[in-house]
Amino acid sequence: MDPVTCLTAYRRGAFPMDARGDADISFxxxxxxxxxxxDGFRVPRTVARTVRGAGFTARLDTAFSQVVEAxxxxxxxxxxxxxxxxxxxxxxxxxAVAHSVEVWRDGHLCGGLFGVALGGVFTSESMFxxxxxxxxxxxxxxxxHIAARGYxxxxxxxxxxxxxxxxxxxxxxxxxTRLLEGALAMDVTxxxxx
Numbered sequence: 001m002d003p004v005t006c007l008t009a010y011r012r013g014a015f016p017m018d019a020r021g022d023a024d025i026s027f028x029x030x031x032x033x034x035x036x037x038x039d040g041f042r043v044p045r046t047v048a049r050t051v052r053g054a055g056f057t058a059r060l061d062t063a064f065s066q067v068v069e070a071x072x073x074x075x076x077x078x079x080x081x082x083x084x085x086x087x088x089x090x091x092x093x094x095x096a097v098a099h100s101v102e103v104w105r106d107g108h109l110c111g112g113l114f115g116v117a118l119g120g121v122f123t124s125e126s127m128f129x130x131x132x133x134x135x136x137x138x139x140x141x142x143x144x145h146i147a148a149r150g151y152x153x154x155x156x157x158x159x160x161x162x163x164x165x166x167x168x169x170x171x172x173x174x175x176x177t178r179l180l181e182g183a184l185a186m187d188v189t190x191x192x193x194x
Contacts, residue, residue: 001016001024001025001084001088002091003088003091003092003095003097006025006088006092007092007097007116007118009027010116010118010121010123011118011180011184012029013029013033013173013176013177013180014027014028014029015027015028015029015030015123015125015157016028016085016088017080017085018080018081018082018084018085019080019082025084025085025088029173030157030158030173031172031173031176032170032171032172032173032176033155033157033170033171033172033173033176034155034156034157034158034159034163034168034169034170034171035153035154035155035156035168035169035170035171035176035179036124036139036143036154036156036163036166036167036168037154037167037169038143038146038147038151038152038153038154040167040169041143041147041154041166041167042165042166042167043140043143043166044165044166047133047136047140047165048140050132050133050136051133051136051137051140054105054131054132054133054134054137055105055106056103056104056105056110056111056133056134056137056141057103057104057105058101058102058103058104058137058141058144058145059102059104060099060100060101060102060145060190060191060192060193061093061099061100062100062102063100063102063109063112064090064093064098064099064100064114065090065093066109067100067102067109067112067113067114067128068081068086068089068090068100068114068126069086070109070112070128070130071112071113071114071125071126071127071128072086072126073128081125081126089114089125092116096190096191097116097117097118098114098115098116098117099114099115099116099117099190100112100113100114101113101114101138101141101142101145102138103129103131103134103135103137103138103141105131105134109130110129110130110131110134111127111128111129111130111131111134111135111137111138112127112128112134112138113125113126113127113128113135113138113139113142114126115142117151117188117189117190118184119183119184119185119186119187119188120150120151120152120153120182120183120184120185120186120187120188121151121152121153121155121180121183121184122142122146122151122153122154122155122190123155123156123157124142124154124155124156124157125157127139135162139163139166142154143166145190145192146190148192149188149189149190149192150186150188151183151186151188152179152182152183152186152188153179153180153182153183155176155180156168
């Protein structure tokens with residue numbers, strides 16, 4: 001799998017998953033598709049209070065490899081973030097397409113997420129935390145950044161009870177395709193302050 005093929009799949013609404021022993025990386029299209037509405041993002045009060053008082057700071061793209069490795073290490077059994085998929089994300093990061101949102105405290109990386117940015121779409125791939133609420137902080141920091149940069153679509157692929165607390169909704173594939181096409185046409189860059 002090469003970066004060009006991978007990005008073509010993202011532009012068509014597919015996302016990669018891998019499993020040890022498979023001949024190649026596979027792509028999937030979820031129906032319904034989960035998104036975090038940028039204008040409808042909700043931070044539960046207890047989360048906001050905890051994140052504010054936890055001493056977390058946000059950084060972008062300073063520890064991409066560490067974030068991907070930590071995300072891969074959190075999976076067991078049905079692993080999807082295999083070493084070869086991690087290498088593909090490293091290539092996308094080198095091409096300034098894959099990015100990390102990192103949560104630091106006292107000089108230590110304690111949480112974060114990574115994803116792929118194309119046009120006005122940010123697709124979150126995975127998240128990790130090693131400190132309580134650092135995962136919540138990653139979502140809060142990511143939202144603040146992508147909203148400030150002008151992104152129109154935050155794709156999270158599949159909703160969980162956790163992301164629903166922040167406002168995640170599921171949309172039918174045809175609606176997701178419409179949102180994706182509009183957002184891909186935008187000229188938005190990820191670079192900037194966290």
